[in-house]
Amino acid sequence: MSNFRRAQDQAHPNKVSTLTLAIIVVQILLITLQIWLLYSGLNNTLEHNQDVAIPALIASFFLFLACCGLLYFLPGRKR
Amino acid sequence: METKQYPQPPDWQRDFPYRQEEARLVTRREFSRMLCLISAAMVTGSGYVAIRSFWKGKSEPAGRFPVCGVSELPAGGTRSFLLPGSNTPYILIHLENGQFKAYEQKCTHLSCAVFYKAGTGKIECPCHNGWFDANTGEVVQGPPPRPLPALEVVVESGQVYVNGPA
Numbered sequence: 535m536s537n538f539r540r541a542q543d544q545a546h547p548n549k550v551s552t553l554t555l556a557i558i559v560v561q562i563l564l565i566t567l568q569i570w571l572l573y574s575g576l577n578n579t580l581e582h583n584q585d586v587a588i589p590a591l592i593a594s595f596f597l598f599l600a601c602c603g604l605l606y607f608l609p610g611r612k613r
Numbered sequence: 614m615e616t617k618q619y620p621q622p623p624d625w626q627r628d629f630p631y632r633q634e635e636a637r638l639v640t641r642r643e644f645s646r647m648l649c650l651i652s653a654a655m656v657t658g659s660g661y662v663a664i665r666s667f668w669k670g671k672s673e674p675a676g677r678f679p680v681c682g683v684s685e686l687p688a689g690g691t692r693s694f695l696l697p698g699s700n701t702p703y704i705l706i707h708l709e710n711g712q713f714k715a716y717e718q719k720c721t722h723l724s725c726a727v728f729y730k731a732g733t734g735k736i737e738c739p740c741h742n743g744w745f746d747a748n749t750g751e752v753v754q755g756p757p758p759r760p761l762p763a764l765e766v767v768v769e770s771g772q773v774y775v776n777g778p779a
């Protein structure tokens with residue numbers, strides 16, 4: 535059976551390179567969002583505003599899942 | 614003059630390859646996995662913040678504490694003080710309009726000591742040029758993200774008292 539993984543592993547090196555780069559850029563974006571969530575959660579907590587910390591934690595967790603999920607699309611090693 | 618011949622490209626050239634096919638040998642896979650680790654660290658940090666927001670470790674001092682006599686502090690003057698059982702520095706300010714205000718003497722940016730700038734009604738943080746309103750503690754200018762935490766001040770029979778933060 536052919537799937538995304540297989541098709542991608544057969545891709546041209548240039549395409550593999552672009553894909554890898556794109557995935558890394560998206561991951562960095564997700565982490566930037568997480569940093570922002572951590573920062574606002576922390577500031578609101580220190581301001582005795584408890585409503586932000588929990589939603590920020592949940593959102594941060596889902597961003598983490600997305601970050602790991604992206605690994606599936608990472609092109610394979612050089613054969 | 615003879616130039617030195619390298620058996621293979623020097624290290625720095627292998628670290629920064631010129632052609633893209635060579636760049637493929639640098640394992641971006643590992644970099645990507647490391648990003649996932651950083652992401653997990655962010656979740657851990659957020660989790661820690663969430664736990665700390667609902668669970669207070671050590672209690673803060675509660676009750677009323679005398680600081681000084683009204684006559685000891687002229688208008689525009691300030692006095693630093695500590696509350697018993699806590700290491701947080703506080704600053705008592707006698708504003709020019711006669712009011713007394715007490716704030717944490719710790720900038721909300723990176724915890725530098727803040728000072729009242731007499732005559733301006735503003736509190737200055739010299740570290741990164743942050744300014745707070747001495748009347749309310751609100752940020753006027755600069756990098757501090759939060760207002761200065763204030764203590765309630767009570768003036769009774771010639772004596773200035775503050776109420777603990779708890």
Ligand code: FES
Nearest residue numbers: 720722723738743
């Ligand atoms: S520590 Fe006060 S402005 Fe940075």
